[in-house]
Amino acid sequence: MRSRTPDRLCAEAVDVARAVTLEAAGPESVGEHLGVAAEGDRVVTHYFACTEPAYRGWRWATTLTRASRAKVVTVDETVLLPGTDAILAPEWVPWSERLRPGDMGPGDLLPTEADDLRLEPGWTGDDEPPAGEPGAEVEDEGADIVVPSVATIGSIAGQLGLGRPRVLSRYGLHAAADRWDEQFGPKTPMAQAAPANCVSCGFLVPIAGSLSQAFGICANEFSPADGRLVSLGYGCGGHSEAAVMPRPPQPAPMVLDELHDTDPMALHTAAAVDGGSAVSDGSARDDGSARGSADPHAGGGEDKGRP
Incomplete structure (x- = not known):
């Protein structure tokens, strides 16, 4: 049974424990004496502070012991142990439990266990009975039954997605x-x-x-x-029927109104109209001159008859 009271001679051998600790760890790593703890009958562990910056909260532990009725203590071992406020690595977890989605990269292989609950045996054709054994062929009187071979079934099964050793359970x-x-x-x-x-x-x-x-x-x-x-119950603002924008109005195409079934109308220009008026006036003057020239002849005739 482990003794709760440290052995007096082993507990008093602080200098012996420090010398052994300095030899094992170096003078730069050993600090003050922190105390003793009884490990058993005449077995005592001395604790020294660790001054290494990377091992904050750790302690050097040097265990001393002595034989029964002996006055000289001897050294068992010197180790570095974590204290209550020591920085420790996380508890070891198997790689299969540490793996997280997205951890795999190009070239990585992820083996699966033989009894993986996510998988179950698929159809490969290996369970088909060999030819000649009972159950390989079905015979029926009066009917010819053609049993397809495993190779024929396998080719069709491959097209249907079968033929895999294991499938999703x-x-x-x-x-x-x-x-x-x-x-x-x-x-x-x-x-x-x-x-x-x-x-x-x-x-x-x-x-x-x-x-x-x-x-x-x-x-x-x-x-x-x-x-x-x-x-199917998911949704987002990009739903096809969330907000349907109406089509913008399209202007009607231009229509060229051309009438080809009407009679053409002659249009006179201003020069033509003015020329026509001048011609008309000249005609009238010519007519008047003709009339005037005729009258004098008539009057002259009368004057010729006068005395």
């Missing part, structure tokens, strides 16, 4: 859905302030499979979820 499917729903789900602040949900948005790209009833892909380049898998 139900647990993995639900875990992925819960994870995606946290970032782009109906409970996010963006979705709470959205005018409508993604289920009625024209930018939603449907997906196949069982997740199609809950998720889709956003194809709006101005949305924060562009190219991401979003919940």
Whole structure:
């Protein structure tokens, strides 16, 4: 049983413990004596302060002991131990638990455990019974049944996405859905302030499979979820029907009104009109001159008859 009272001879050997500590750590790293602690019968540990700047709160521990009925103490070990206010590294965690989303880079490999709960065995054709064994062929009287080979089934299965050693399990499917729903789900602040949900948005790209009833892909380049898998209950201000801008009015095209079914009307210019008036006046003067010249002849005839 461990003794609570330190051995007197070992506890009094402070100088011996300091000399051993200075030899192990160096004079620049050993500070004042902090106390003793009983480790067992005639086993005592002396603690000295560590003056290294990088080890604040750490202590040098030198353990002394002595044999039964002996008067000389001997040294067990000298180690550096953390104190109550020491700066310690975090508790060691396996790499599989330390890994976080986004930690992987180009060339990194992330192995999965054989019993990973997120995966379950898929169909590969290895479970098919070999030819010649019971169950490999089905025989029925009066009917010829052609059993396709594993190679034929495998080629078709590859086109359907089968043939993988492991596929996503139900647990993995639900875990992925819960994870995606946290970032782009109906409970996010963006979705709470959205005018409508993604289920009625024209930018939603449907997906196949069982997740199609809950998720889709956003194809709006101005949305924060562009190219991401979003919940149908998610929403943002980029909804296709949130604010539809009316089309601006389009002016009617110009119409050239040309009439080709009317008779052309002759238009006289001002010169033509003036020339016509002059001609008319000249005609009138000519007529008057003719009349005047005729009258004198008539009168002259009368004068010739006068005495």
